[in-house]
Amino acid sequence: MFSPPALLVSAILGVFLFSGGAEALASPVRDLPVLTDNALYRSGKIKSSKCPDGALSTQSFADARRTIVGLWGCLNASWSAHAKRAKLPFAPAKLVVLSKPKQFCGKKWQKNINARYCFTTRTMAILVDEDYYLRTRVIYHFQYIAGLYGRHLQSLTGIANGHGALSYKSETERLEQARRGTLQADCLGGVFLGSVWKSAGHDSEGWPALLELVKGNADYNYDHKKDRRFARGKNIVHWLDRGFRSGDPGSCRTWTAPSSRVS
Numbered sequence: 366m367f368s369p370p371a372l373l374v375s376a377i378l379g380v381f382l383f384s385g386g387a388e389a390l391a392s393p394v395r396d397l398p399v400l401t402d403n404a405l406y407r408s409g410k411i412k413s414s415k416c417p418d419g420a421l422s423t424q425s426f427a428d429a430r431r432t433i434v435g436l437w438g439c440l441n442a443s444w445s446a447h448a449k450r451a452k453l454p455f456a457p458a459k460l461v462v463l464s465k466p467k468q469f470c471g472k473k474w475q476k477n478i479n480a481r482y483c484f485t486t487r488t489m490a491i492l493v494d495e496d497y498y499l500r501t502r503v504i505y506h507f508q509y510i511a512g513l514y515g516r517h518l519q520s521l522t523g524i525a526n527g528h529g530a531l532s533y534k535s536e537t538e539r540l541e542q543a544r545r546g547t548l549q550a551d552c553l554g555g556v557f558l559g560s561v562w563k564s565a566g567h568d569s570e571g572w573p574a575l576l577e578l579v580k581g582n583a584d585y586n587y588d589h590k591k592d593r594r595f596a597r598g599k600n601i602v603h604w605l606d607r608g609f610r611s612g613d614p615g616s617c618r619t620w621t622a623p624s625s626r627v628s
Contacts, residue, residue, distance in 0.1 A: 391624045393623065394545070394621060399527035400531075407451075408453055408614055411559075411613070412560065434460065437458070437510060440557060443557055454521055456487055459486060462493055469483065470490075479491065487520070508575060511553075511558050512553075513554075515551065519553075524546075540594060544593075545622070548627055552619065556613065556616070559611075560612055576602045579598065583597065583598035584597065600627060
């Protein structure tokens with residue numbers, strides 16, 4: 366079994382270019398409003414919109430790029446409209462699709478990283494190599510791309526900076542904080558997906574099938590790779606589905622959730 370790019374949304378700790386023990390030392394965030402009481406959580410439900418699925422193919426780099434660019438355009442349009450209604454700060458996210466690793470945002474591309482986000486240019490770079498477009502089922506693109514965009518939203522709303530400012534008492538707590546961030550991005554991705562599913566997902570394998578795939582691959586990575594940057598499958602699915610069903614960014618408060626829900 367392989368780790369598809371979709372799953373890397375929940376382990377893509379290198380997507381932001383900043384640096385920032387015992388399980389009992391890990392804990393929810395209590396005293397940082399930018400994370401716990403952000404205006405994004407009070408912005409209300411996102412409105413349904415259409416996202417044409419015309420080029421959902423991953424048979425070649427060109428096809429995969431077309432798919433990504435199309436979904437990215439939908440994300441920019443949908444979240445821009447939502448931010449305008451809620452009077453939130455917004456700027457569209459730029460996108461670069463790479464066929465091979467290259468220097469990005471002034472730094473060398475790290476091994477085993479599929480995407481990186483640059484704060485200074487508000488640009489997401491996504492690496493589309495053979496593993497991506499030959500071994501990834503089309504349904505994964507919905508979750509993968511939507512979750513990556515969640516990182517841009519975290520940047521715009523100050524959540525990313527708040528995360529970077531957090532202190533921690535142990536490596537366990539640092540990793541938990543990282544999982545809270547990636548799971549929130551997954552949840553925000555789910556919010557968008559729920560709003561466009563009737564148009565963009567109508568001929569896919571279906572939402573339950575996507576959740577099953579995400580859970581299975583996450584559990585494989587958790588049990589075999591033992592890399593605790595990855596959350597357990599049940600928790601990734603919980604937050605993804607929570608955002609999808611609620612349609613509300615306010616449902617994505619991973620920072621205050623119990624440690625067991627972000628493990």
